[in-house]
Amino acid sequence: MLQLFDYQQKLVNQARIELAKGHKGVLIVSPPGSGKSVVISEIARLTTRKNGRVLFFVHRQELVKQIQESFVQQNVDMSRCTVMTVGKVANRLRILPKPNLLIVDESQHSRAKTYRKIFDYYSDVPRLGFTGSPWRLSGKGFKDIYSAMVQGPTTKWLIEHHKLAPFTVYGYQLGDKNVLKHSSTGDYTKQSMDDFTHSIIHGDIVKSWLKFAKNRKTIVYCHSTSFSKIVAQEFRDAGINAVHADSHTPTQKREEIMDSFKQGKIKVLCNVDLVSEGFNVPDCSCVVLLRPTQSLVVYLQQAMRAMRYQPNKHAVIIDQVGNFERFGLPDSDFHWSLEDWEKHPRKEGTTADGPAIKTCPECFAVIEASDVTCPLCGHDFSVEIRKLKQKKDQELRAIKAQKFHIDLIAKKKVSELTSFKELAMYGKAHHFKPGWAWHVAKQKGFI
Numbered sequence: 001m002l003q004l005f006d007y008q009q010k011l012v013n014q015a016r017i018e019l020a021k022g023h024k025g026v027l028i029v030s031p032p033g034s035g036k037s038v039v040i041s042e043i044a045r046l047t048t049r050k051n052g053r054v055l056f057f058v059h060r061q062e063l064v065k066q067i068q069e070s071f072v073q074q075n076v077d078m079s080r081c082t083v084m085t086v087g088k089v090a091n092r093l094r095i096l097p098k099p100n101l102l103i104v105d106e107s108q109h110s111r112a113k114t115y116r117k118i119f120d121y122y123s124d125v126p127r128l129g130f131t132g133s134p135w136r137l138s139g140k141g142f143k144d145i146y147s148a149m150v151q152g153p154t155t156k157w158l159i160e161h162h163k164l165a166p167f168t169v170y171g172y173q174l175g176d177k178n179v180l181k182h183s184s185t186g187d188y189t190k191q192s193m194d195d196f197t198h199s200i201i202h203g204d205i206v207k208s209w210l211k212f213a214k215n216r217k218t219i220v221y222c223h224s225t226s227f228s229k230i231v232a233q234e235f236r237d238a239g240i241n242a243v244h245a246d247s248h249t250p251t252q253k254r255e256e257i258m259d260s261f262k263q264g265k266i267k268v269l270c271n272v273d274l275v276s277e278g279f280n281v282p283d284c285s286c287v288v289l290l291r292p293t294q295s296l297v298v299y300l301q302q303a304m305r306a307m308r309y310q311p312n313k314h315a316v317i318i319d320q321v322g323n324f325e326r327f328g329l330p331d332s333d334f335h336w337s338l339e340d341w342e343k344h345p346r347k348e349g350t351t352a353d354g355p356a357i358k359t360c361p362e363c364f365a366v367i368e369a370s371d372v373t374c375p376l377c378g379h380d381f382s383v384e385i386r387k388l389k390q391k392k393d394q395e396l397r398a399i400k401a402q403k404f405h406i407d408l409i410a411k412k413k414v415s416e417l418t419s420f421k422e423l424a425m426y427g428k429a430h431h432f433k434p435g436w437a438w439h440v441a442k443q444k445g446f447i
Contacts, residue, residue: 001075002038005163007153011039012046014150015128023148025127027107029336030152032132032304033164037067040103040130041074047101048077055082055099055125057089057118059109066280067105090114093121102127108134108297110145119145133297134336137186141340149338155304155331165285165307167315168376169329169366171359172208174320175200180292187294193223196292196321205231205320206238209268209288212364213316216286217261220270221302223291231290232270242268273298275305282308285315292321296334299323303330324366328357420446 004012011028018026030036044054054076056067068083082089082096086109089096102122104110107129110119119127129146158164176199181192188196209218220242222228228244235242243266245257254274260266262281269275273291287306293299303323306315307330317330356369363377372381409422410429417423423437423446441447 002041002073004038004042005035007163008035008039008042011150011152012042015043016046018148018150019126019128021148023126023146025129025146025148027129027131027134027142027146027149027338028152029131029134029149031155031158031164032301033308034132034152034158035163036105036130036132037070038074040067040105041070041076043101043128044071044081044103045074045076048080051080052100053080053082053097054101054103055089055096055122056103056105057084057086058105059086059112061085062279063105086112086114086118090117093118098122099125101125104129105131107131107142107146108136110142111136111138111140116145133300133334134338135296137295139341141338143338143340146338149336151336154333156333159307159331162311163309164304165309165313165315167307167317167330169303169317169319169324170208170212170364171319171322171324171366172212172364173322174204174208175292177292177322182294187298188292190224193292194227197223197227197290200290200320202230202234205288205290206234206240208318208320209235209240209286210238212318213286213288215267216316217264217281217284218268218286218288219275219281219284219302219305220268220288221291222270222272225272227290228270228272232268235268235270240268241266242270244270246272246274279305280308282310283313284308285313287315287317289317289319289321289323293323294326296327299327300330319366324357329366414440 011030015026015028028036028039030039040056044056047054058064058067064083064085071078071081071083082099084092099122102118102125104115104127108131109115110129127146129142134142134149155164159166175196177196179192179195179199180188183189220228220231222231225244225246225248228246232242232244243257243261245254249257257266257269261269264283284306287302289302291298291302303317303319306317357366358369359366360374360377360379362379363374365374365376367374367376372385373379374381406425406429409417409425412426414426417426420437420441423441427437438447
């Protein structure tokens with residue numbers, strides 16, 4: 001059996017307290033890599049030890065296999081557990097033994113119809129949800145599914161206490177971001193991501209990896225199978241052992257690839273949304289982000305995949321698509337809530353308000369905007385900061401001058417105004433209808 005860390009035991013205790021209060025749904029939130037499977041297994045062990053029955057489900061078969069292994073390691077009574085994908089559970093509701101507790105992993109998916117079908121069927125059974133980020137592109141919250149939320153430690157705390165690896169993000173961006181377009185779901189359309197990748201000079205992907213992460217075990221995240229295969233070939237052409245895998249790769253072949261990657265036989269694993277959730281390779285110390293996304297969940301799961309803790313490990317995150325500009329760094333302070341949040345593609349501050357950041361022009365490290373000197377390469381930002389301050393001062397003076405001018409115009413009589421521009425300023429200051437200035441200017445012969 002694994003001995004739980006103090007923060008993991010605290011999550012177990014808090015979840016049980018919330019259930020004891022009568023909450024039918026409790027959501028446990030803890031960052032990726034913080035050991036949710038250990039917490040899940042301990043709760044399952046305590047439930048089955050008292051002759052309770054557990055129904056665990058998640059959306060992918062690979063995650064089912066992983067939690068089964070964790071359950072066995074934690075001495076969970078497997079005869080009192082049902083562990084399946086959500087689809088299989090939804091199709092077997094009438095024949096499955098009734099549980100005393102539902103446990104749902106990756107609960108950011110809980111709003112999907114298959115999950116709701118299970119929740120409705122077992123409406124009298126308490127449920128525990130687990131997620132690293134309770135956030136959806138739609139802006140819809142989880143208050144109607146979970147009535148209480150238990151939060152684990154922050155990513156910063158986990159790094160400081162040697163439970164996650166420290167990291168450096170390199171903002172070495174490729175591609176033309178102007179071609180990216182939003183779909184009805186809120187994320188980027190596949191076609192626009194195709195257009196984006198066509199604007200990338202593929203050789204630069206390998207060059208940047210050699211510069212920032214040479215010889216590190218690396219996961220590369222792409223948006224499409226065809227692009228992922230191209231990237232893998234680019235690495236192989238440079239003499240680096242790289243392989244592509246996705247959800248359509250035959251199961252046996254995919255398992256062979258994953259085992260070879262874990263054993264270090266494969267240096268670079270290129271994939272499409274395959275190893276974003278639950279994939280644990282502690283000695284993987286680099287990720288390359290080539291999939292632009294508007295999803296905070298996708299960003300954190302992919303960026304933090306290299307941050308599993310090992311002594312003396314320092315993770316490298318090469319973000320070549322500017323995701324960090326939308327969401328900040330992985331250790332930003334995210335304020336989670338069960339409530340809805342206002343959907344706005346460019347308003348990430350509603351979810352995260354971490355420190356302002358900038359990219360060093362010398363080494364491309366993403367650092368705090370307040371840094372006068374780059375902590376990695378020593379680049380001096382004092383000249384840039386001074387120029388930026390001067391620019392802001394000039395803009396502020398211009399705004400004040402314009403406001404002063406408008407105030408002067410507003411105090412005049414209409415008969416004293418001498419141009420259409422002055423009439424427009426006068427009309428705006430007095431909240432007249434937009435067409436007022438045009439009509440008066442025409443009468444005065446200004447237009």
